[in-house]
Amino acid sequence: EKIDPARVREFQRKYAVAETGRINLSTWLSLCVSCGDTSRKGTACDTRFEITDAHAETLVANHYKYVGRYLTGGDFKQIRAGELQTIFRHGLIPFFIFEEGYEKEYFTAAQGKNDARSASAAAGGFHAPADAAIFFAVDFDAMDGDVTTNVLPYFEAIHSSIGS
Known part of the structure; x- marks a missing residue:
């Protein structure tokens, strides 16, 4: 079947790849590798x-x-006191990430509720604006069934606890 250049351009636009309408290396990497084209x-x-x-x-x-x-992670990865001021001073805009679990079993509805509270408390501790976005990470190779049984209930619980 012939590849539709318009659909390729649509994919490229969505993933911020140069819109050529042709499947090039950058397009393939964005499609097949989690880090995309580095x-x-x-x-x-x-x-x-x-x-x-x-x-x-x-x-x-x-x-x-x-x-x-x-927002969390201790000295290994957690944002440091005063760091937000450095970020703002240079005209950068911060966004916040909450990531604790690395195994499928971690991601449950109960854990989602706990993580929503923990993330909100951590953001408040850094004086983040009340409407600041917090991105919750799922850092394991989830298969389709894992998304249904674990990841979606986890995110649904987060959403019901703190909203969009």
Whole structure:
């Protein structure tokens, strides 16, 4: 069957890949690899490392606008005291990530309710705006059945606890 260039362009637009209408390497990587095309330029990143003045300057020089930081995780990855001020001082916009579980069994409706409370409390502890977005991560290779039995109930519980 012939590949429809309009559908390829639609996919490329959705995933911020150069719209060529042709299936090129960047399109294949965006389709088949979870990290996509790592050589593709973006305006957002996330990191477990503290955003210092030097890091912020590098991000700004490379045209980044948004930086994601973890609400929990201890010294390994958690946002540090005063770091939000550094991010704002350099004109960057933060977004928050909550990630605790790495196994399918972790993701239950009960855990979703607990994580919603933990994430909200952590965000409040960093004086995040009340309407700040918190992205909840699922960091395991979920199969279709896992999404139905674990991931969706987890996110439904988060949504019922703290909203969109």
